Amino acid sequence: MTAPTGQSVEEFLAAVPSETRRSDARRLAEIMREITGAEPVMWGPSIVGFGSYHYRYDSGREGDSALAGFSPRKQHLVVYLAGGFEERHASTLARLGPYKAGKGCLYLKNLDDVDPAALRELIDRSVRVHRGVDRAGS
Template sequence: MQPTAVDPHEFIAGVQNATRRADAQRLVDIMRDVTGEEPVMWGPSIIGFGSYHYVYESGREGDAPLAAFSPRKANLVVYLVGGYEERYPEQLAALGPYRPGNACLYLKKLDDVDEDVLRFLITDSCDVTRAEHG
């Protein structure tokens, strides 16, 4: 995955669903606050903040956003560190409605979740990623 020159604010402005568009802007504010980084488009639909370099045991390597989300048609997708369900069971129980994915949370709308818990999950995911990938 690579950063692109697409303006993330223009991308968000093109999100058809008004609630999803407003939630995407709120997530920009949350992730900017958590990471101290400005939003950058990664690929055609992921808005990322900061970056890190990874190297797998196989030798494959690349770059990825430190924190990221995508305002998809059916859900907001918030990307977290792998294994987050085992790492954060108490926080996930307090988050509100979500559907788990592989290293991501699927949310219907931000008004349904506890923003403090979401901020914790994003912050800790960033901290874990920084610690693992220096």
Template structure:
């Protein structure tokens, strides 16, 4: 996720999400991520809501900054970005509810079908893997 944070309003961005379920879920995730990370949300690029920040360096020498926890309400599903990847938590994913995954992405169509305690645990473990832990 190579992008920079911006001064755009997180609340204005969420208010403009056209799909009512994605907008509702974004409001839920905004509160969940804020509580878990203790961080204020910031926009990263035009569509990613991020919390905290960390610096990464790849073996290739490429480096950059990324949000320590993030989500994006996309048209087809809400994307939750997790570090270092989902394969380290198969037992949690089995209990999460309906979802699909990418290498570091979790795709959720409706949070009403998701176990939010399990999602909270995934977000916390992901956040702590790239930071010193919660600030709150």
């Protein structure tokens, strides 16, 4: 992810062209607010993030990123999770419903199509990993 900006989250969400995607984004923002206890902040031009954590890779590269975040894109609602979530949470993903996954990204077409409890669990576990409460390998 990138750095926080001063852009208004509400203005960004209001400008999402698809009514369904806009509604899903607002619902997802509320879920992430509840899980993180943080208010939404724009990270770069298109990512809504909640809270922050510091990371450091084995390579020595380090920085800050959002604890939880998403981007309402044209094709999908992209949810950013801790890397490796597919391997660690296969049983939760099996309950989730239709999705696509990339490295640290969960792509959803419509929130109404997924199990809300499974989605909350994935976001919560990812936040716990970023906070250092949960080991990435467990």
